[in-house]
Amino acid sequence: MSAHQVLILLLIQLLILLLPSIGLFKMFEKAGAPGWKAFIPFYNTWTMQHLADRPRHWVFWQLIPIAGWFITLGIYVEFVKTFGKFRFYEHALTALLPFFYFAWLGFNKTDRFLGAGPVIKYKKSKTREWIDAGIFAVVAATLIRSFVFEAYVIPSGSMEKTLLINDYLFVSKTSYGPRIPNTPLAIPFVHNTLPLLNSASYLQWIKIPYTRWFPSPIQRNDVVVFNFPVGDTVIDKEEYQSRISYYQVCRALAATMGMDSARKTVLNDPDQYPIIIRPVDKQENFIKRCVAIPGDTIQIKEGSVFINGKPGPFPPESETYYIVTTKGQALDENVLKDDYQLDMNKPEEFQTMSATNQYRMLLTQKAKEKMLNAGWVSSMIPEMDNTTDLFPYDSSRAWTCDNYGPLWIPAKGATLALTLDNYPLYERAIRVYEGNKLEIKNGTIFLNDKPAVSYTFKMNYYWMMGDNRHDSEDSRFWGFVPEDHVVGKAYLIWMSWDKGIRWNRLFKRIH
DSSP states (O other): OOHHHHHHHHHHHHHHHHTTHHHHHHHHHHTTSOGGGGGSTTHHHHHHHHHHTOOTTHHHHTTSTTHHHHHHHHHHHHHHHTTTOOSHHHHHHHHHOHHHHHHHHHHSSSOOOOOSHHHHHOOOOHHHHHHHHHHHHHHHHHHHHHHTEEEEEOOSSTTTTTSOTTEEEEEESSSSOOBOOSOOSBOTTOOSBOTTTOSBSBOOSSOOOOOBSSOOOOOTTOEEEEEOTTOSEEEOSTTSTTTSOHHHHHHHHHHHHOHHHHHHHHHTOTTTSOEEEOOGGGSOEEEEEEEEOTTOEEEEETTEEEETTEEOOOOTTOEEEEEEEEOSOOOOHHHHHHHHOOOTTOTTTEEEOSSTTEEEEEEEHHHHHHHHHHTOEEEEEEOOOOOOOOTTOOTTOOOBTTBEEEEEOOOTTOEEEOOTTTHHHHHHIIIIISOOOEEEETTEEEETTEEOSEEEOSSOEEEEEOSBGGGOOOHHHHOOEEGGGEEEEEEEEEEEBSSSBOGGGTTEEOO
């Protein structure tokens, strides 16, 4: 764990200690202690332990990263007992909302300090002990999942061979700073949909604007988990969801009827296209490599990525399709698998071409060089992906997956000159991600109903691509990833499965 991550955990501990301070101030006064002690971290919990006649050494255990959070919550629960609070819901409020509940206890005129006597006499039932243990486990797991790390499983091959299907990861929330949930009222351990019921797992009664504690920037080549940028509007059918986005459906229909009519067709047919609008933190999770950071200019030439005019680093396990012509010898299935990580039985990795001794192979850079050095290949030509249905879906740009850009990545505080030419590139970022009204009227760009010639960005943006670039739907298809969509950094593979455990991948750091 880096020093930055340890610092974040300790700062969260300080927030847990200080957020309830206003309520504690009045509670301490009711208990006959000076109220100012509530505002001094760790001394406030020392005072609580003294007033509750509980072991003082608990205070020192609070210094342990992560575990210290739960020691603090335990101290809070023991302290509210001295005010005669023994019911389950009272302890739940103490653990989940101490900043509100302590203020209620401190400022209302009914509750008073009773001391340690009633606490000693009180005995829990066995049922209550089990319930408390269960609630504590849920609170602990929820805090860790929200602020420290979250488990994630690789669903597709877009990051092969860096990450394989059914690699189980830990995603670090502290690497870029923990993000506060936009929708805090949600069922624990469920992302956006309740199993079996197929209904939303969250309520939008309370919405918290984008907030990230102790942020740290994403670095180029980090493997990042983020919320799907075009997952804000979803067609709620299994065959659609993130597989075929609402925007893809609209573009397909727009080819024959225009975009406005296409949107109306989709929105007016809830049976065929049941629509769900999701907040940022409940959009589907994706994982890709950050290829370009704010302020960079990215360009792809003949399949090679260039950043600010210079060749970008090639991910060590990144894959590309090659048309390979051999010198005529028979290919050995085991040799290809062991030496080149190539499975002849998988059509997505190996295909025999119509020409003699010619094959289509999906190879890493390391496998490619090893194959060439082995001397049994007469030619190896990278296959170009000429797909053109790409962001920004502007027919005036003849961009393809392997010849794309140049494109500037927006940076927070940077000012962009708005033109009719770059309008399609930045329109979604300005309008959707940053919440502005943006439109063109009679050849003039209007921003929030006023003519505009420039725009200053409020957030940083990133360009994400899969390591298996010929089998990856990434920023080339849906554009920039805003900073408020970033979940965390892929950190460690803790389990990997393919008809059995892949032992060589367990506890492997992700690079």
